[in-house]
Amino acid sequence: MSANVATLTVAAKDEIAEGVVALTLADPGGARLPDWTPGAHIDVVLPNGMTRQFSLCGDRWDTRVYRIGVLREPHGRGGSAYVHDVLRPGDLVGVGGPRNNFPLVPSAGYLFIAGGIGITPLLPMIHQADLLGAEWNLLYGGRRRASMAFRERLAGYGGRVHLRPEDESGLLDVPAWLGTPRPGVRVYCCGPPPLLAAVQAAFRSWPAHALRTERFTAGAQDAPAREEPFDVELRRSGGTVTVGPDRSVLDAVRRAGADVLSSCRQGTCGTCETTVLDGDPDHRDSILTDHERAANDCMFPCVSRSRTDRLVLDL
Amino acid sequence: MTETLALPTDDTDPFGPEALEDPAELHATLREAGPVVYLTRYGVYAVARYKHVRAALVDWQDFQSAAGVGLSNFRYERPWRAPSLLLEADPPHHDAPRRVLSGILGPRALRRLREQWFAVADELVGRVLAEPEFDAVPALAEAFPLRVFPDAVGIGREGRENLLPYGDFAFNAFGPGNDLVNRAAPDVPRLSRWVDRQCAREALAADGFGARIWAAADRGDITPDQAPLVVRSLLTAGVDTTVHGLAAVLYAFATNPGQWQRLRERPALTRAAFDEAVRWQSPVQTFFRTATTDTRIGGTTIPGGGKILMFLGAANRDPRRWDRPDEFDLDRDPSGQVGFGMGLHQCVGQHVARLEAEALLTALAHRVTRFELTGPPRRHHNNTLRAWESLPMRARVA
């Protein structure tokens, strides 16, 4: 595994519900981890080279660990099976981000709707809504009670939490919960596509922007992250450097004489932004949206790397 | 290790005229005395070494901002204005305004301004260089940001002369209630009223930073009552800082002609040159934090509720971190300097400041072969800013 800044150790692995394990990730040297906000996810590069995204579900006041919940997906591509069957405490994983496409916006009230493992990004949101004294409710559906993760953690919130195991109470009655728009209430929903579709359908009478969703699927994933060295061409100054797994692109191009300014070295501040002329970066920053990542026209070399044999930078 | 060191003390006034005129000696004394020094005059804990300043900056959990980033402790004292939603806020309140502003002021969002700012800089520099001698503080360091920044925010033309005095007061107000604060106090209600009026939706031109903040409120990313305060953050933090940052880089080149030569030979160094000037002069010298619980820094326990004064300027010249720290040197990599802060509250306007500097330096590098001071440079005293009153100079033109 790369010895770059974003390599974390699996500090603990616990089965927390039927088919769900929670991983605790920490810096091997015990360093502080990059900040995150509720709704954020990280990219995890597994030792077998697969990359998967997981929502952070721990406590941001604890600076030493990230927590993620991983559902075993029988029809997935093997990432979750690897986590369940092979990954062990002490193993190293690569980590990109955290990034947040699902941020919690300020509101007097919230309705959180979770389907299955979609509970994970909502947990820190619930913690935060509670901290701020907002009016909130959680509607949480799952197949069976025993398969629904984090029930104990949620029990402390009492009557605001509405658990609806399908084998006891049927499918979530979304229209009943969303029937009439409530001013000042924002709806956050994370779960499988059918749940999101039901929520969107029931939501038509609500004001725009009151609904925020994140789809949870084992869906399409990027090409595996590469472990082999790659070449970086500095188009303007005319050199080429080879970047091995234990050095950042930033360090490599600076050593080759490029004047790239940096600051945070964590992919958060944006200072080292560099224009990409050719090749596909392996984005590990916390800044770009999915759309901006896909454009592949810029990268943050303090943390990001390459998927292709060659990257050409405007340096 | 829980070994406890005796806490060194110092009775110097870091906000007194001597320290504001030249803080170098105080900075060296504090750095050498230990990781933490108790400042008896104000009953606060000072950190001046790079390592500890940086650690305190990033640790928002133990060192909060919501109790004020000045000497005043908002737990007991009423701030002079409603606290900033960014600078004087902790998570979770800090999250939404920060996310909105990071997007509006991010490098990709600024691309649309680049060409225009370069053109304005070129035109301004052409005009200034027509005079044989000029004072670089008003003529360039103030004139350029005042041309481009209020337009970029989208405020009207009327009353822009209020921006610098308002910012000057806001940065003085982070210090003690000394003469610098008291002298300006009578004007503050008038200045504040003007600034507050500029933050209203109707006062802001379409497509500026201000209008984009209001658009974020319309999308629900922040609340409508947060929008004017987020605009206010730009008007408070975005003017005086860049003025003194630009003055710092102009002073640096006027006193280091060899470095100017180097920049002209290698324009790719322009961005690093500005950051090196920000390291070397640290236009924002200090900010405070408040310990949320008893917290250890380098063997000393800061009691919960205690105020910590972080000397960014001292950290940026800590010989433990920087070789020949007192030299302005383009061959150094200034990355990691803490003049823009670090971590959660790191300057959200840093890309704006860097773009302004790049535009101005590029325009100057096209024409000027050498700057020469023609009289003694004069400092402007401010409780937080390392500021300039006057930099009389002449420029040799190619």
Ligand code: HEM
């Ligand atoms: C050379 C110019 C500048 C310097 C040296 C500077 C310095 C700083 C520093 C040190 C901080 C961190 C405060 C802390 O940690 O408590 C900061 C924060 C901030 N700056 Fe700047 N700044 C500059 C330019 C600007 C500009 C141009 C803008 C606006 C466009 C701006 C807006 C802000 C805001 C809103 C914050 C608060 C961010 C937060 O708390 O999340 N600054 N700045």
Ligand code: FES
């Ligand atoms: S140095 Fe901050 S994003 Fe790369």
